[in-house]
Amino acid sequence: MQTKVRLKNDVIIIEPVSRLIGTSIVELRDTIYTEIGHWKTPRILFDFHRTRRIDSGGLGVLLSALATVKQREGSIGVIIFQRYRIC
Secondary structure (H helix, E strand, C coil), rough: EEEEEECCEECCCCCCEEEEECHHHHHHHHHHHHHHHHHCCCCEEEEEEEEEECCCCHHHHHHHHHHHHHHCEEEEEECCCCCCCCC
């Protein structure tokens, strides 16, 4: 799995690409906590438009990150934009 990270207007945008299952969860967790460590009050936006699947471990990482960010008085947002074709 590849995780893209970019910064826009002091918001960390984390974009997991592919699936958040199994070993890819470790990469995401490491990326999240590295970024959280750089900020006093982190503001994170997860962009899941290229993520195809998230298992319970992936959700656990996200909830853990939410708790950590809230302790530092930061915020987390989620965006999922996909185009659906209606037949």
